[in-house]
Amino acid sequence: NLFWRVGSDSWVRCSTRHGHIKQIVVFKGRVFGMDSDRRIFKVHLTPQISIQELPVIESSMISKRNLSNAWLVACGDMLLLVGCRGSIVVSGVTFEVFRLDLSFEPALWFKVEKLEHWAIFISTDKRSQALSCMNPEIWGGRSNCIYCYNHESERWIALELGKPLQGDVFIFMGCDGKVQPMWVVPSMLSLCR
Structure with missing residues (x-):
């Protein structure tokens, strides 16, 4: 998964330990993702880009x-x-x-x-x-x-x-x-x- 910040000269690579996020949605001002095994993740864009698995x-x-x-x-x-x-x-x-x-x-x-x-x-x-x-x-x-x-x-x-x-x-x-x-x-x- 690649992310780019406005004003940055480069992309940031950030992935889950299970692999790549396949789908991303914005919901109630937060970014959520789902991988191919239907695990749900919160994607934090600030202060630094990180991906956290949501317990479901x-x-x-x-x-x-x-x-x-x-x-x-x-x-x-x-x-x-x-x-x-x-x-x-x-x-x-x-x-x-x-x-x-x-x-x-x-x-x-x-x-x-x-x-x-x-x-x-x-x-x-x-x-x-x-x-x-x-x-x-x-x-x-x-x-x-x-x-x-x-x-x-x-x-x-x-x-x-x-x-x-x-x-x-x-x-x-x-x-x-x-x-x-x-x-x-x-x-x-x-x-x-």
């Missing part, structure tokens, strides 16, 4: 065996893990969402049954950051849905949380040949306070 009770619900694809996403006042089974989204597949409750020590994952007035956008490239959107009805979208881009039809598909995908759809979740950067800039953190 392990849950079979979010294991790679249960959810082969997972995205960490900040959604209002919730830090969520969105996942699906398999590397292919086809008819019958459902998405599951879990909320990390940081009020417990160690933190706990709880299953989310409904996203209420939120929608979440995920990419078919697992390295891209997921995004959340409040009140998607304003622009013609639907709440309580996971949106996924279908390259074949060149359109977004809305999958309602907890309901299986209907129709003749095939979406491959993988990695293309391009690196997907995630930039965390100071203005992102100042807006979250």
Whole structure:
């Protein structure tokens, strides 16, 4: 993991003892990361860059065996893990969402049954950051849905949380040949306070 400070002439390398952080999100003014084994980390940018593993009770619900694809996403006042089974989204597949409750020590994952007035956008490239959107009805979208881009039809598909995908759809979740950067800039953190 490489970090760059504004005004610096060089990059700083900082990694966990388990390997690299695969996803980063800004949540409530703090930076969180997740590695390929679903461990959660706090990334401290000041006074010096450091990565600290967050104690979280392990849950079979979010294991790679249960959810082969997972995205960490900040959604209002919730830090969520969105996942699906398999590397292919086809008819019958459902998405599951879990909320990390940081009020417990160690933190706990709880299953989310409904996203209420939120929608979440995920990419078919697992390295891209997921995004959340409040009140998607304003622009013609639907709440309580996971949106996924279908390259074949060149359109977004809305999958309602907890309901299986209907129709003749095939979406491959993988990695293309391009690196997907995630930039965390100071203005992102100042807006979250």
